[in-house]
Every structure is written in C-alpha cells, then in structure tokens.
Amino acid sequence: MAYAPHASPTQPAATGHRAASAHWAGPALLGIVYGIWAAGIRRDAGPITTGNVLFGVVAGVIVAAVYFALRRTAHTLPRELRALSWTAFAGIAFGFLYSLTDASVLRSVIMSLLVAGGVFVVTFYRYYTTE
Incomplete structure (x- = not known):
C-alpha cells in the first residue's frame, strides 16, 4: 500500500460490549x-x-x-421539534430540581422557562447550522 500523506489513519468501528457500554x-x-x-x-x-x-x-x-x-x-425529528424536545427535557428536569428547594411555584416556572429558553437557542442554532 502506498503512503498517502493526505489520508488519515482509520480505526476499527466499536463493536460488541464496548459499543453497548458507551451507549x-x-x-x-x-x-x-x-x-x-x-x-x-x-x-x-x-x-x-x-x-x-x-x-x-x-x-x-x-x-x-x-x-x-x-x-x-x-x-x-425535524430540527425545530428536536430542539423543542431537548428544551422540554431540560426545562422540566431543571424545574423539578428547582421546585425541591421550596421556592414558590412562580419562581420555579420562571427559572425553568429561562433555562429552557437558553437550551432552545443553543440546540436550534446547533441543529440549524449542522444540517
């Protein structure tokens, strides 16, 4: 096999137990x-x-x-729904943890909406620029 300076070395694909554990x-x-x-x-x-x-x-x-x-x-999912699904997951998970701190319901909702809004902006931007 000839040497190709522009070719990068390849690694075998992960199979079996290593792939399952990483998953x-x-x-x-x-x-x-x-x-x-x-x-x-x-x-x-x-x-x-x-x-x-x-x-x-x-x-x-x-x-x-x-x-x-x-x-x-x-x-x-399309990029908009994918970003919304991650938004909902992050907002609900954060809102639940925040509600455990004995904060008011209104404060928990506002904080979780702020976190969800940030997650939506970041995920939508990522999916929009990588598709």
Whole structure:
C-alpha cells in the first residue's frame, strides 16, 4: 500500500460490549448525578432515610430513561421539534430540581422557562447550522 500523506489513519468501528457500554454510559451517569442531586436537595441536611434514597433512585431512573429515549429518537425529528424536545427535557428536569428547594411555584416556572429558553437557542442554532 502506498503512503498517502493526505489520508488519515482509520480505526476499527466499536463493536460488541464496548459499543453497548458507551451507549448506556451517558444516561446512567446523568441518572446517577440527577438522583443524588434530587435526594440531596430533598434531604435538606437531615438524616438519610429510606424514603429519601428511594426518591433519588426513582428520580434518577426516570431522567435516565427519558434521556436515553430522547437520544434514540430525537434524530428522526425535524430540527425545530428536536430542539423543542431537548428544551422540554431540560426545562422540566431543571424545574423539578428547582421546585425541591421550596421556592414558590412562580419562581420555579420562571427559572425553568429561562433555562429552557437558553437550551432552545443553543440546540436550534446547533441543529440549524449542522444540517
């Protein structure tokens, strides 16, 4: 084979166990962090209880499952709906965590709308410029 200075070396595609573990690593890590964060906010410096741990596990599993489903299906949507789906996910996830801090409903809604608006601007711009 001749040397081609303009050609870049190729790596074999990830197959088998490595690809599957990489596919689940993002949602699992996000679920763990989100669950610990939600349980920590709800605990509010009190003792760690079974209910608190269960709350964190359930919150983390739900966020991880929704994130996983969104990652698998978002690419089939047009760019506007794809940006809106990520916007809704981020706004709801942030709003839920913010509501655990005993803030008023109005403040929770306003903060989650601000976060969702920022996510929409960033994701729409990214999808619009990369298609």
